[in-house]
Amino acid sequence: MPLWKPEEVQTMLCQSSKVKPITPILYSFRRCPYAMRARMAIAQSGVIVEHREVLLRQKPKELLEASAKGTVPVLVLGNSQVIDESWQIMHWALAQNDPDDWRHQAHHEPIEALIKDNDHDFKTHLDHYKYAVRHPEQRMEVYRQAGEIFLQNLEARLQQQPYLINHSVSMADIAIMPFVRQFAHVDKAWFEQANYPQLRQWLNHFLESELFKTVMQKHVLWEG
Numbered sequence: 633m634p635l636w637k638p639e640e641v642q643t644m645l646c647q648s649s650k651v652k653p654i655t656p657i658l659y660s661f662r663r664c665p666y667a668m669r670a671r672m673a674i675a676q677s678g679v680i681v682e683h684r685e686v687l688l689r690q691k692p693k694e695l696l697e698a699s700a701k702g703t704v705p706v707l708v709l710g711n712s713q714v715i716d717e718s719w720q721i722m723h724w725a726l727a728q729n730d731p732d733d734w735r736h737q738a739h740h741e742p743i744e745a746l747i748k749d750n751d752h753d754f755k756t757h758l759d760h761y762k763y764a765v766r767h768p769e770q771r772m773e774v775y776r777q778a779g780e781i782f783l784q785n786l787e788a789r790l791q792q793q794p795y796l797i798n799h800s801v802s803m804a805d806i807a808i809m810p811f812v813r814q815f816a817h818v819d820k821a822w823f824e825q826a827n828y829p830q831l832r833q834w835l836n837h838f839l840e841s842e843l844f845k846t847v848m849q850k851h852v853l854w855e856g
């Protein structure tokens with residue numbers, strides 16, 4: 633059972649700002665995997681945010697004023713505090729309300745380690761594989777094989793248990809899933825026949841979930 637209802641979380645956020653009720657603002661880009669993980673954690677927490685859909689090639693000045701590094705997602709809180717790392721946005725949202733214990737506090741270290749592997753080595757191989765034409769030093773398959781080291785790690789975990797850390801969903805699953813989705817989409821026919829049966833099942837489970845469908849709904853572009 634959630635500790636608090638979403639409306640109560642919202643009221644608490646408003647009260648803690650001690651000025652006037654201000655809804656946190658999320659700058660997001662629909663297809664960005666970092667933004668997807670943040671949106672999923674926010675949706676799971678039930679915290680209401682104002683969604684501002686932006687284009688990466690035409691970032692609004694309000695976004696750049698909030699965070700000069702110019703990446704999405706960015707969350708601007710009612711007290712003007714800015715969180716501009718997806719992982720921290722997930723933590724912030726789930727600290728407000730974590731109804732299914734996605735944070736798995738007892739497994740904090742393996743969760744962080746797996747996400748670090750995803751965000752560093754795997755993301756690099758994924759980008760090379762996805763945009764192989766921009767990296768002609770190697771063939772596409774070479775980049776794919778480099779990324780497969782991470783997929784093999786995930787598959788081995790999922791052979792033992794339904795989710796990456798144990799028997800229930802954790803932040804690791806949510807944070808990593810959008811990147812495996814991208815990897816799978818580079819060459820769907822290859823992914824469908826590759827030797828990752830549990831990983832495919834795990835990915836499909838999230839792709840078909842109401843949560844994922846909700847956070848992938850289209851938004852009108854925010855014009856400022």
Ligand SMILES: N[C@@H](CCC(=O)N[C@@H](CS)C(=O)NCC(=O)O)C(=O)O
Pocket residue numbers: 661663664665666667688689702703704705716717718719
């Ligand atoms: N470490 C950041 C990375 C975010 C990131 O790189 N987002 C990409 C979009 S998927 C971005 O905004 N890139 C800037 C650009 O393309 O101009 C996070 O976890 O939030």
